[in-house]
Amino acid sequence: xxxxxxxxxxxxxxxxxxxxxxxxxMAEKAKRHGLNLVPHFKTAQSHIVGxxxxxxxxxxxxxxSIKMAEYFCGQGWENIHIAFPFNPLETKKLNDLxxxxxxxVQLINEEVTKKLAAELExxxxxxxxxxxxxxRTGVEVSDFGMIESIMRAAKVSGKLKFxxxxxxxxxxxxxxxxxxVYEQTRAALSMLKNKYITEYPQxxxxxxxxxxxxxxxxxxxxxEIGPGNFVFFDMMQVNLGSCKMDDIAVALAVPVVxxxxxxxxxxxxxxxxxxxxxxxxxxxxxxxxxxVVYLKENGWEIPLQxxxxxxxSQEHGIIKASDDLLSKVKIGDILGILPIHSCMTADCMGSxxxxxxxxxxxxxxx
Amino acid sequence: xxxxxxxxxxxxxxxxxxxxxxxxxMAEKAKRHGLNLVPHFKTAQSHIVGxxxxxxxxxxxxxxSIKMAEYFCGQGWENIHIAFPFNPLETKKLNDLxxxxxxxVQLINEEVTKKLAAELExxxxxxxxxxxxxxRTGVEVSDFGMIESIMRAAKVSGKLKFxxxxxxxxxxxxxxxxxxVYEQTRAALSMLKNKYITEYPQxxxxxxxxxxxxxxxxxxxxxEIGPGNFVFFDMMQVNLGSCKMDDIAVALAVPVVxxxxxxxxxxxxxxxxxxxxxxxxxxxxxxxxxxVVYLKENGWEIPLQxxxxxxxSQEHGIIKASDDLLSKVKIGDILGILPIHSCMTADCMGSxxxxxxxxxxxxxxx
Numbered sequence: 001x002x003x004x005x006x007x008x009x010x011x012x013x014x015x016x017x018x019x020x021x022x023x024x025x026m027a028e029k030a031k032r033h034g035l036n037l038v039p040h041f042k043t044a045q046s047h048i049v050g051x052x053x054x055x056x057x058x059x060x061x062x063x064x065s066i067k068m069a070e071y072f073c074g075q076g077w078e079n080i081h082i083a084f085p086f087n088p089l090e091t092k093k094l095n096d097l098x099x100x101x102x103x104x105v106q107l108i109n110e111e112v113t114k115k116l117a118a119e120l121e122x123x124x125x126x127x128x129x130x131x132x133x134x135x136r137t138g139v140e141v142s143d144f145g146m147i148e149s150i151m152r153a154a155k156v157s158g159k160l161k162f163x164x165x166x167x168x169x170x171x172x173x174x175x176x177x178x179x180x181v182y183e184q185t186r187a188a189l190s191m192l193k194n195k196y197i198t199e200y201p202q203x204x205x206x207x208x209x210x211x212x213x214x215x216x217x218x219x220x221x222x223x224e225i226g227p228g229n230f231v232f233f234d235m236m237q238v239n240l241g242s243c244k245m246d247d248i249a250v251a252l253a254v255p256v257v258x259x260x261x262x263x264x265x266x267x268x269x270x271x272x273x274x275x276x277x278x279x280x281x282x283x284x285x286x287x288x289x290x291x292v293v294y295l296k297e298n299g300w301e302i303p304l305q306x307x308x309x310x311x312x313s314q315e316h317g318i319i320k321a322s323d324d325l326l327s328k329v330k331i332g333d334i335l336g337i338l339p340i341h342s343c344m345t346a347d348c349m350g351s352x353x354x355x356x357x358x359x360x361x362x363x364x365x366x
Numbered sequence: 367x368x369x370x371x372x373x374x375x376x377x378x379x380x381x382x383x384x385x386x387x388x389x390x391x392m393a394e395k396a397k398r399h400g401l402n403l404v405p406h407f408k409t410a411q412s413h414i415v416g417x418x419x420x421x422x423x424x425x426x427x428x429x430x431s432i433k434m435a436e437y438f439c440g441q442g443w444e445n446i447h448i449a450f451p452f453n454p455l456e457t458k459k460l461n462d463l464x465x466x467x468x469x470x471v472q473l474i475n476e477e478v479t480k481k482l483a484a485e486l487e488x489x490x491x492x493x494x495x496x497x498x499x500x501x502r503t504g505v506e507v508s509d510f511g512m513i514e515s516i517m518r519a520a521k522v523s524g525k526l527k528f529x530x531x532x533x534x535x536x537x538x539x540x541x542x543x544x545x546x547v548y549e550q551t552r553a554a555l556s557m558l559k560n561k562y563i564t565e566y567p568q569x570x571x572x573x574x575x576x577x578x579x580x581x582x583x584x585x586x587x588x589x590e591i592g593p594g595n596f597v598f599f600d601m602m603q604v605n606l607g608s609c610k611m612d613d614i615a616v617a618l619a620v621p622v623v624x625x626x627x628x629x630x631x632x633x634x635x636x637x638x639x640x641x642x643x644x645x646x647x648x649x650x651x652x653x654x655x656x657x658v659v660y661l662k663e664n665g666w667e668i669p670l671q672x673x674x675x676x677x678x679s680q681e682h683g684i685i686k687a688s689d690d691l692l693s694k695v696k697i698g699d700i701l702g703i704l705p706i707h708s709c710m711t712a713d714c715m716g717s718x719x720x721x722x723x724x725x726x727x728x729x730x731x732x
Contacts, residue, residue, distance in 0.1 A: 008456050087374070112697060255454075272710055
């Protein structure tokens with residue numbers, strides 16, 4: 001039975017073949033540059049995708065919350081890194097986790113470091129998150145006072161082990177001069193490594209964004225990369241030049257419920273609760289909530305004439321349809337939508353259907 | 367134990383008192399205007415909120431998918447209306463549902479009507495959805511050919527019973543001249559009622575948007591209203607003038623993980639996977655992803671000096687903080703965020719915590 005026969009409502013499809021190519025390419029790139037690849041599993045949030053990743057030599061993963069770390073605990077990962085400034089209200093949960101699983105956390109201030117130093121019951125590693133220009137989170141790269149106060153506060157405890165510096169250069173998503181961002185990342189991490197390596201000879205540096213890791217060819221003396229989105233990619237990454245549309249490994253299958261030929265519009269069941277509301281703005285100012293692909297027995301095909309979701313509400317999606325699509329489509333058909341932001345779409349949907357008909361797990365939300 | 371002691375991670379709070387006031391006010395308004403209130407439960411998606419609604423005389427509800435109808439089936443509702451153009455791939459599911467629960471659906475084309483007429487095993491009501499200017503979905507108000515072809519196709523079956531016309535005037539959300547939209551809604555439904563009432567003496571008309579139902583005082587000869595968002599309201603509705611901030615019944619509780627006093631910014635665990643990415647653009651062009659409230663033992667307080675989420679990513683939220691908030695806040699505190707779009711936030715979160723500490727159910731997503 002084709003996977004298509006299983007679909008009656010919005011369903012997130014995952015093409016294992018494409019996902020494995022993405023994992024393999026990034027693993028090979030990491031190897032070529034002497035980097036340890038520690039992918040961020042906030043994107044896939046899946047044990048099955050985790051098993052695929054292990055086949056490409058991946059031994060450690062990154063997640064973005066304690067809850068997600070709990071999901072991946074006990075699956076044989078050598079370490080799970082929680083790449084979010086540690087939330088001190090979750091200290092008990094961290095102790096419960098760290099009893100049976102090697103965990104590292106991210107620290108950006110003295111208060112939380114002191115609390116962990118006082119209350120940890122099992123060894124936990126930590127990275128200091130560095131902000132070298134993104135401005136979202138982290139210790140400013142030149143704030144050595146803060147960096148050293150965190151290091152000192154941690155030293156009080158035998159349980160809290162400094163691993164190194166973590167830098168998520170999220171501004172690769174909007175900064176036009178991406179090379180400047182890469183240079184900033186390399187320089188920041190290199191400077192910090194040189195400054196503290198004598199005191200911490202095991203110190204490692206890690207950087208994490210998919211646009212950077214996909215395109216950068218000079219990683220300087222960076223030790224590890226932790227991109228997430230690359231396992232699936234999405235239209236935002238196509239737009240950024242990180243990948244091609246062929247590299248996108250997930251598509252939302254949506255049932256066609258109405259067709260307005262005169263307006264060249266197709267109404268589908270598929271909206272914000274399925275895709276999330278991430279959007280690309282086209283050059284002409286129009287909005288794009290996802291790109292239409294044609295579903296086939298063995299996956300999907302990117303049409304020559306493009307069609308796309310021009311608007312969505314909670315459950316509704318309206319496709320601006322090409323003549324080619326209009327000439328073929330019928331009510332009751334199922335179309336595919338390549339998402340704008342696959343991490344959010346996967347989180348909204350909460351599970352995947354493989355194009356071989358296999359159910360693929362995704363962690364529960366929040 | 368306070369509800370606050372239960373929170374260690376992002377948690378959606380629901381204030382039963384405010385929610386009941388919203389239900390009561392809308393029920394009283396419906397009564398005053400001789401309207402039947404059939405609220406849209408895509409917002410709350412909750413049996414417990416359903417029980418509250420029953421106390422204000424509500425006997426029927428609206429939902430937006432078969433899956434949501436399944437959730438509410440068997441809870442004593444006199445009818446559940448699925449206010450989404452019927453997806454013909456779900457005909458079997460509809461038959462399963464309609465065996466034990468009075469159901470109505472929405473039809474907008476002849477193809478799906480014919481399919482249902484041929485395949486229904488149990489009686490199901492239907493509304494014809496009308497588009498009087500919103501442009502998202504429905505038969506154009508003047509397309510009598512289509513309206514009558516749907517009526518004719520339905521008549522072939524003894525199972526498919528025409529109930530009337532449904533009109534969701536979603537353009538009240540962005541149209542500056544809201545009175546013109548209300549007039550358009552009243553006129554469209556009145557014209558259709560007059561045209562078809564002789565043939566269908568039981569015919570009813572229903573309209574559904576929260577901005578309209580909150581503000582309109584002249585409903586003409588409309589029979590039923592089906593607003594959804596009003597049970598919780600949100601910042602978008604405040605912005606539209608449908609309610610005041612005091613009327614918002616849900617707030618996302620978010621842990622404070624870092625404070626940058628110099629930048630007047632507070633980093634919280636609370637992002638797009640919790641709130642959704644709906645956003646308001648302020649007059650000065652800045653973005654608002656949610657409004658900060660102070661959590662108290664018995665609910666929340668709207669501060670005199672406003673603070674708001676200026677940016678969010680998947681898990682991170684950055685608050686632009688007032689001096690008042692900065693003077694009080696500590697890492698490890700919990701703040702409240704009034705969402706921009708409560709339907710989406712509730713769908714992202716998947717459950718509620720009452721401020722009396724009660725766990726409140728929400729249907730599973732998608």
